[in-house]
Amino acid sequence: xxxxxxxxxxxxxxxxxxxxxxxxxxxxxxxxxxxxxxxxxxxxxxxxxxxxxxxxxxxxxxxxxxxxxxxxxxxxxxxxxxxxxxxxxxxxxxxxxxxxxxxxxxxxxxxxxxxxxxxxxxxxxxxxxxxxxxxxxxxxxxxxxxxxxxxxxxxxxxxxxxxxxxxxxxxxxxxxxxxxxxxxxxxxxxxxxxxxxxxxxxxxxxxxxxxxxxxxxxxxxxxxxxxxxxxxxxxxxxxxxxxxxxxxxxxxxxxxxxxxxxxxxxxxxxxxxxxxxxxxxxxxxxxxxxxxxxxxxxxxxxxxxxxxxxxxx
Ligand SMILES: NC(=O)c1ccc[n+]([C@@H]2O[C@H](COP(=O)([O-])OP(=O)(O)OC[C@H]3O[C@@H](n4cnc5c(N)ncnc54)[C@H](OP(=O)(O)O)[C@@H]3O)[C@@H](O)[C@H]2O)c1
Numbered sequence: 470x471x472x473x474x475x476x477x478x479x480x481x482x483x484x485x486x487x488x489x490x491x492x493x494x495x496x497x498x499x500x501x502x503x504x505x506x507x508x509x510x511x512x513x514x515x516x517x518x519x520x521x522x523x524x525x526x527x528x529x530x531x532x533x534x535x536x537x538x539x540x541x542x543x544x545x546x547x548x549x550x551x552x553x554x555x556x557x558x559x560x561x562x563x564x565x566x567x568x569x570x571x572x573x574x575x576x577x578x579x580x581x582x583x584x585x586x587x588x589x590x591x592x593x594x595x596x597x598x599x600x601x602x603x604x605x606x607x608x609x610x611x612x613x614x615x616x617x618x619x620x621x622x623x624x625x626x627x628x629x630x631x632x633x634x635x636x637x638x639x640x641x642x643x644x645x646x647x648x649x650x651x652x653x654x655x656x657x658x659x660x661x662x663x664x665x666x667x668x669x670x671x672x673x674x675x676x677x678x679x680x681x682x683x684x685x686x687x688x689x690x691x692x693x694x695x696x697x698x699x700x701x702x703x704x705x706x707x708x709x710x711x712x713x714x715x716x717x718x719x720x721x722x723x724x725x726x727x728x729x730x731x732x733x734x735x736x737x738x739x740x741x742x743x744x745x746x747x748x749x750x751x752x753x754x755x756x757x758x759x760x761x762x763x764x765x766x767x768x769x770x771x772x773x774x775x776x777x778x779x780x781x782x
Contacts, residue, residue, distance in 0.1 A: 470493075470494040470495050470496065471495055471496070471536040471537050472495075472496045472498070472534075472535050472536045472537070473490060473495050473496065473497045473498065473535060473536070473537050473538075473539060474498045474499075474500070474518070474531065474532045474534075474535035474537070474538045474539070475487065475497060475498065475499045475500065475515070475538075475539045475540075475541060476500045476522055476532075476538075476539070476540045476541060476542040476566070476570050477500075477540065477541030477542030477543065477585070478497070478499030478500065478501070478510050478513075478515055478541065479499065479501055479506035479509050479510050480541055480542065480543075481639070481641065481643045481644040481674065482541055482585070482636065482639055482674060482677055482678060482681075483499070483539075483541035483542070484509065484510070484513060485641065485674050485675060485677070485678035486539070486541065486678040486681055486682065487499060487510060487513045487514070487515045488513050488514075488678070489675075489678050489679055489682050490682055491513060491514035491515065493682065496516075497510075497514070497515040497516065498515065498516045498517075498518050498531065498535065499515040499516070499517055499518065500517075500518050500519075500520050500522065500528055500532070500542070501517045501518065501519055501520075502519070502520065502521040502522075507519065518531050522542055522565075522566035522569050522570060523562060523565055523566060523569065524569070525569060529569065529570075529572075529573040530573065532570060532573060532574065532579075533573050533574055533577040533578075533579065534577075534578075535579060536578075536579065536580055536581070537579065537580065537581045537582070537583070537685060538570070538574060538579050538581075538582045538583070539582075539583040539585070539681070539685065540567070540570055540571075540582070540583065540584050540585055541585045542566055542570075543559075543563055543566075544558070544559045544562045544563060544566075546559065546610060546645075548648065550732070550733060550734040550737075551733070551734040551735075551736040551737050552734045552735070552736075553735065553736075555734075555736075556610070556613045556736050557613070559610070559613050560613040560614070560616060560617070563613075563614060563617045564616055564617050564620055567584075567617055567620060567621065567624075568620065571621075571624045571629060571631075574629060575627065575629065579630070580630060581630050581632070581685065581690065582629055582630055582631045582632070583631075583632055583633075583634060583681060583684065583685050583688075584621060584631055584632070584633045584634070585633075585634055585636065585681070586614060586617075586618065586621075586633055586634065586635050587610065587611070587614065587635060587636060587637075588635045588636065588637045588638075588670055588695060588697065588743055588745055589607060589608060589609040589610040589611035589614065590605050590607050590611045590614055590615070590618060590635065591603055591605050591606065591607070591611070591635065591695070591743070591745065592605065592606040592607040592608035592609070592611045592741055592743070593606045593608050593741040593742060593743075594606065594742065594743055594744050594745060595742060595744060596744045597744070598701075598744045598745055598746035599744060599745055599746060600695065600745075600746045600748055600749055601635070601692075601693040601694065601695055601749055608739050608741040609736055609737070609739045609741065610736060613736075621633065625691060630690045631690065631691070632684065632688045632689065632690050632691065632692050632693075632694070633692075633693045633694070634680070634681055634684055634688075634693075634694050634696055635693060635694065635695045635696065636672060636677050636681075636696045636697075637669070637670030637671055637672050637695070637696060637697035637698070637701075637743060637745060638669045638670060638671045638672070638743075639671075639672055639673075639674050639677045640671055640672070640673060640674065640707075640762070640765065640766070640769055641673065641674025641675070641769055641772070642674075642769055642772040642773035642776055643674075646769070647773065649707075649708070649711060650711060650715065650769075650770065650773050653708075653711055653712055653715055653717055653719070654715055654717060654777075656717065656718075656720075657720075658720040658721065658722050659708055659719065659720065659721045659722070660721075660722055660723075660724055660729065660732065660733075661704065661705065661708075661721050661722070661723050661724070662723065662724065662725075662726055662729050662738065662740055663723040663724060663725050663726070664723075665726070665740045666703045666704055666705050667703070667704050667740040667741055667742055667743075668701045668702070668703055668704075668742040668743060668744060669701060669702060669703075669704055669707065669743060670695075670697040670698065670701045670743040670744075670745040671697065671698050671701065671702060671707070671762055671765075672696050672697050672698055672757075673698075673757075673758070673759040673765035673768070673769065674769075675758065675759070676696075676698075676757045676758055676759055676765070677696055679755075679758070680694075680696045680750060680755055680757075681696070683753065683754075683755045684750070684753065684755075687753045687754065687755075688753060692749075694749055694750050694753075695745050695746065695747060695749065695750065696747065696750060697743075697745050697746075697747050698747070698757065698759075698760055698761055698762070698765075699747065699757065699760040699761060700760070700761050701743060701744060701745065702761070702762050704740075705721075706762065707762060707766070708721065710762050710763060710766045711766055711770065714766050714767045714769075714770035714771075715770055715774075726738065
């Protein structure tokens with residue numbers, strides 16, 4: 470069992486990862502910038518380490534003492550309108566956060582570093598499904614992580630033992646998908662884009678966390694791994710499956726792209742088809758518990774409803 474240092478352990482994917490890593494017997498330290506996050510990771514069985522990735526601090530020496538470092542942290546992406554200024558701030562902050570975490574690991578005894586990126590970096594990919602060797606065609610948030618990926622390449626070239634994982638659209642009882650469930654449950658009309666029904670590569674948050682834990686141990690250093698379901702659904706299928714699982718009627722309104730850009734901003738409305746393959750992940754021996762949204766969405770909806778009921782008590 471290893472000593473793990475996590476950045477982003479209080480986040481949507483990170484907290485699910487902490488749960489699985491602690492259950493597997495690892496000793497987990499999680500960087501936290503607020504007491505609220507510290508309480509959350511402590512409740513999951515991790516030890517909080519106070520610090521902010523945007524600032525140098527004593528936490529950096531602590532990260533360098535771990536056996537394995539995992540980087541889940543990012544400036545917030547969901548909620549509210551995402552305009553160009555917010556996306557550009559994300560771009561520069563993400564690079565600074567990466568530098569503050571990775572630079573002190575040079576020459577340390579850390580034997581593995583798992584860097585969490587995202588499939589928006591691969592962006593638009595047509596059929597047949599593409600793997601990690603595909604030429605990136607960044608879309609959505611993708612263009613704003615390109616510079617971080619270039620910077621990461623320089624850390625890899627310096628010999629840091631990095632492997633990079635690319636989760637697809639991760640659905641669970643929080644983050645962007647939690648917002649969709651709350652909106653559907655409240656009976657709100659779902660906005661879609663006229664004449665565009667993008668294919669999203671998806672993955673259940675539990676499968677995503679389990680895959681990252683598996684790759685942390687069985688992935689190859691220097692390699693990239695896409696984490697996605699066996700079959701990527703259309704956005705309309707996600708809405709329909711979610712409404713069915715919630716047992717609510719689905720009301721949609723298709724808006725033209727120009728109007729979508731005004732309402733949600735250009736980053737979120739940059740709809741693209743992500744036909745991606747999980748063949749490399751499967752070749753490492755990993756098996757998904759929820760290989761399609763038909764299996765995963767009813768499970769997430771049950772979890773989300775249970776969490777809502779607990780909140781009301
Ligand atoms: N969610 C998805 O669908 C999805 C899909 C593909 C890829 N990804 C990638 O997966 C990774 C994790 O995503 P997520 O959705 O789990 O993110 P998230 O829920 O937004 O969590 C972000 C985490 O980063 C931490 N953080 C942010 N700024 C920080 C700072 N300055 N110092 C220290 N910690 C800071 C947050 O801490 P606080 O608790 O203090 O806020 C939180 O723990 C990201 O790299 C993301 O790009 C996500």
